[in-house]
Amino acid sequence: MSEKFITDLKRTHSCGELTLADEGKTVVLMGWAQRRRDHGGLIFVDLRDREGLTQVVFNPEVSGGAHSEAHQIRSEFCLAIKGLVRPRPEGMLNDKLKTGGIEVYVDQFEILNPSKTPPFILEEWVDVSEAVRLRHRFLDLRRPEMFRNLKMRHLSAQAVRAYLNEKGFLEVETPVLTKSTPEGARDFLVPSRLNPQAFYALPQSPQLFKQLLMVAGIERYYQIVRCFRDEDLRADRQPEFTQVDIEMSFVAEKDVMELTEGLVAEIVKTAVGKTMKRPVPRLTYADAMERFGLDAPDMRFGLEINDLTEIMKEVDFKVFRQVAESGGKVKAINGKAMAKLSRKDLDDLTSFVADFGAKGLAWVKVKPGGEWQSPIAKFFSDGEKAKIAETLDAAEGDVLFFGADSAEVACEYMGRLRLELARRFELADPNELCFCWVTDFPLVEYNPEEKRFTAMHHPFTAPQAEDVELLESDPAKVKARAYDIVLNGSEVGGGSIRINTPAMQSKVFNALGIGEEEAQEKFSFLMDALTYGAPPHGGVALGFDRLVAILAGAESIREVIAFPKTQKGGCPLTQAPSKVDMTQLLELGLRLDSVK
């Protein structure tokens, strides 16, 4: 082993490229010993680098001294070898490997660095806990699937840049140490030593900076940029994440949406070699909620939600009729050919929807002749049953599900039920990429905790022109010039046309209960900027981790992040976050609260 990399060997090929066409060449390979096998006096080593595997052979007759030293080789030793490319003997060919037709007969080799026995086998789809993988991420990333993920991510990022550069966009870097603007999620704070008692915040997105760049006349901006949210970590979120951030001047919704579609199509083509169907279908927020119960519908399958409210106003069954008559909604899903759902399954589904606020879940199994098997069958006349069956296109073998509640609650849990049924019956093709746009979002939503309206996207989103007069009288009815792009039921991006005049910005702040003083304190620089001929502008941000994860077929965004954090925001590899010296805190003018 050398402390200095002074081997005269100079790498000539990767471990993923030699074929029979290279027969007779003397080559130098460098990489890691995937495995060693001793067989018939020969030593076989599968040498691995990021491009692939090559079988190298130590033969006492050919390799001489190298052969006897090769006995030292263990898994994950880092090696340099020099040798001759030869065809593998008959019957030893490996069709699955690009290099499977050849092997390299070693005549010189060097152990560049030995290795302890790794804590898990470095092969594809290895079955080991994520904690162990993250603790040894430097080994985990040696696995081919992880390298593929990182490479796909890299290529996707470069595709983004190539596409946007060609269209005249400038990548401009915005600050990471910036101002705390507590609207939206919680900020990460960074104490400033040079400005005692003052704090920077890490950006939740470069939203205001990209708008300022439009005011500055940059016209077309983008950035692949790290963003930060100090959230209680829900499934598959990271405290730091990456977004493709875009802003354009002199545009309306369709300009941004067309650009985004073109961009996403490039990413899809680059990442998985598929052609994205365009134009991407669009549906309004109201439609999405009505038909799918959620604002990020998975449209790879039907199983749409039906509204039976009108019908239920006429029935005798009080539970439904009262909801229907008192402004609530009765929703139904026809679980086509789901007859195999057992009574236990149906109980499970009932408790599943209860987690989303359902007080119960009514179901009907449709039997031969259209007969209903259901706890609620007795409450419906034959005529009513027929009408419902007709509306739901029900047939023998179907299972009908009913939810009755306020519109909001019924939509939510029927939407979740729809996804759960699709999961159980594998209705979604994992290889399909189904995009849609959701548009015409409400500008604001009521926040019962804060007892005020908050922005559904952010407070800089423009209202639709025809709704402006409702801003004071009925803000909940105002639609926003906002749009989300959804892939297979996950929001992978969203954006809006922004407010570009101080008058409109004040109106919207008002509707959000942000007074003039608060607006001045937090956003004076934005208000100021809007008074200097701010152009009409809008943009979009794509969740890059999520998008790449879906394209990679990964179960979690952690699979496409080199060094991700756990649910609790920790890094098992470096042990961040960690205690710091008291002197560091002293310099910052901070003290730790006594632990509660």
Added chain:
Amino acid sequence: MSEKFITDLKRTHSCGELTLADEGKTVVLMGWAQRRRDHGGLIFVDLRDREGLTQVVFNPEVSGGAHSEAHQIRSEFCLAIKGLVRPRPEGMLNDKLKTGGIEVYVDQFEILNPSKTPPFILEEWVDVSEAVRLRHRFLDLRRPEMFRNLKMRHLSAQAVRAYLNEKGFLEVETPVLTKSTPEGARDFLVPSRLNPQAFYALPQSPQLFKQLLMVAGIERYYQIVRCFRDEDLRADRQPEFTQVDIEMSFVAEKDVMELTEGLVAEIVKTAVGKTMKRPVPRLTYADAMERFGLDAPDMRFGLEINDLTEIMKEVDFKVFRQVAESGGKVKAINGKAMAKLSRKDLDDLTSFVADFGAKGLAWVKVKPGGEWQSPIAKFFSDGEKAKIAETLDAAEGDVLFFGADSAEVACEYMGRLRLELARRFELADPNELCFCWVTDFPLVEYNPEEKRFTAMHHPFTAPQAEDVELLESDPAKVKARAYDIVLNGSEVGGGSIRINTPAMQSKVFNALGIGEEEAQEKFSFLMDALTYGAPPHGGVALGFDRLVAILAGAESIREVIAFPKTQKGGCPLTQAPSKVDMTQLLELGLRLDSVK
């Protein structure tokens, strides 16, 4: 003014492209009113967008209603105009403008957004304080020179990516919320809410992560990445800055240096259209100190430092002889043809070098016949004078400067003196780009405050093989496998071959007085990673802000950063850093110290 961007006008051209070839076309332009002039019943507006200026004309006969409304237009109003491209009248042509041959006769226009009167004129080289510019950065960036800087930065970044992508490098994102490793500068800390009393640190560089990526077999990594240092801000530093970060496996110094030269040549070509001379000259650290007094020499001019120590051992002049005999150095610079330096100038230079530790500065003006005019002339015999003059190649009109001190101190202030003389006599061609490599740095330097050796680059730099045995006995003599690239006297990049075995890493930690326990606590994950077949690897990092600033001819890196901070780390635009709500601190388990 519209709240909604619903003008039917669709931009057809930028303001920087129309020429006589477009005569007769009807065009739509959008941009900002640079200025308005009313002349002979016509209204002229210079319409500006990021691509340039176009003169648009409101003529009552052609423009109708538009003409009368055009009186509202003021500087920086955001406009959309539609009109006919016509040749300018004779005598009204403007050769300096690409669009100077034409004007656009408006028949329709819309004020997209009015503007208050800007606080300064938005033209090139405007004379206004930086504080005002930063406070209104959204206007400052409208100036063509600032747009050019951001565009040059953008194009340089894309050139970096194109070059490295083509060579098989993968851009991999590393964490921003990471572990505090107090070696080097001070970390910015980020309190963790989910892990009370624990802190993340913002990375000073992704050094350890890129090494882990090499252990992970990525082989070729890069990232254009934000880094953070909480330093007392010296001239032209920023608390957050951007570096081009590169790491490679299976390489030695020359591989990294060749790659870096090719990369920098691409940046230079892209940014300023020049061809960089290659190979870039190399000199050792010892040479650089000897000849230029500094480790980042500006080699656009000579004015080298001479060593007269041997000669001075023989002279009668005690001051020099004692220094020479007691292990110090006597250094001299021949200020060629600097006779015009007055007595006051020489006094100024004396106090200039005093700031760098000089106890005095001896000088000699060489007069006709080689006669010395100098306070110290009388201490030298004619023979000694002749020998010194010969060594320094002194001639009539030259001014000779002498410094006598410890090697370190004499080098430092004679190096500074050299730069100061070059500045006063404008010896450096501002249009020349003079690169050099400095190699063979010491591995460690003695830190008198901490009374221990600290790493000159960082503790992961490999020592040169032949010096390894000195690590214990005489660490100051150990040379590192490190290299810096210097442009016009500024270090614009540096790197090294890294340690790749735990044994060597322990040895170096030992030499740095980092005990096993401390190493384990701070760097256990690195030590762990090195035990699993870590490949030989090395890399480089370029200071992207600095490099682009020099290429842009900017006086400060702030000129090539969209939203820079002041010396005190503040942002005059957003007022970051700022006070935060007490509840935010409570959530983090922190309290403010009472202000001192």
